[in-house]
Amino acid sequence: MKYTINTIRVLFLGLFVILLVNDKLMLWLVLFGISLLLALFFGRIYCGFMCPMNTLMIPTEVISKKLGIQSDKTPKWLSSGNFGWFALVVSLIAFFFTRFVLNKNFPVLIVWILASVLITIRYKPEVFHNLICPYGILQKIFGKFAFFSEKVNEDKCIGCKLCETVCPSKSVVVSPINKKAKIDSAICLQCTNCQQICPTKAITYTLQR
Numbered sequence: 001m002k003y004t005i006n007t008i009r010v011l012f013l014g015l016f017v018i019l020l021v022n023d024k025l026m027l028w029l030v031l032f033g034i035s036l037l038l039a040l041f042f043g044r045i046y047c048g049f050m051c052p053m054n055t056l057m058i059p060t061e062v063i064s065k066k067l068g069i070q071s072d073k074t075p076k077w078l079s080s081g082n083f084g085w086f087a088l089v090v091s092l093i094a095f096f097f098t099r100f101v102l103n104k105n106f107p108v109l110i111v112w113i114l115a116s117v118l119i120t121i122r123y124k125p126e127v128f129h130n131l132i133c134p135y136g137i138l139q140k141i142f143g144k145f146a147f148f149s150e151k152v153n154e155d156k157c158i159g160c161k162l163c164e165t166v167c168p169s170k171s172v173v174v175s176p177i178n179k180k181a182k183i184d185s186a187i188c189l190q191c192t193n194c195q196q197i198c199p200t201k202a203i204t205y206t207l208q209r
Contacts, residue, residue, distance in 0.1 A: 001196060005048075009055040016052045025109060032135065039142035043149040047129070047139055047169075048191035052109075053116040054168070057128065060120045061168075071123055078131040087112075088134035125168040130187055144186035149208050150195060154180045156202035163194035163203060 019028050035046035047054055064070040077083070091108050098106035112134065119128045129136055143149075152163075152172075159179030163172040171188040174181045183194070185208060195203045 043146035048189035
């Protein structure tokens with residue numbers, strides 16, 4: 001499963017590069033818009049499989065950890081959780097102003113790709129995914145109501161917390177009360193990391209309700 005998922009990510013990254021080189025990034029924004037509708041049914045599959053930011057953040061985190069420069073802390077100025085909305089508004093203003101007033105194409109997505117890599121060098125990926133990414137803010141809203149998502153079978157869960165350690169968005173939390181894991185579909189990237197590492201196969205992608 002791991003290699004299949006990585007292959008899908010690389011293919012979408014290649015598609016993004018092709019559209020970028022051919023100055024067709026508007027088609028990628030159309031794809032993102034479609035992914036928001038898909039998130040209502042299948043969760044944040046865009047974030048887990050298609051997003052070029054996430055695809056590049058994965059190897060960035062590995063390198064950062066090996067160099068020992070990644071911090072476990074979250075910047076205090078992000079503690080309110082509202083910066084993502086600010087980033088979204090600024091991105092929309094920059095996009096529409098440069099495109100329709102200046103008649104130029106401002107590479108908003110490219111800026112955020114660079115930002116995602118630089119931020120992940122210093123901080124864990126959940127900092128960018130949950131508190132900064134303007135595209136993630138929208139995915140979070142739609143993903144919250146997903147019909148399908150990663151879900152924990154509490155009868156099989158042993159509370160080992162392995163799923164917590166591999167989740168890039170910290171959407172998996174093991175309750176200190178009943179020692180059972182629970183997944184927040186609003187911030188789950190549907191990356192299947194938790195499903196792959198679960199020793200009892202307690203996590204599956206299934207109907208939420």
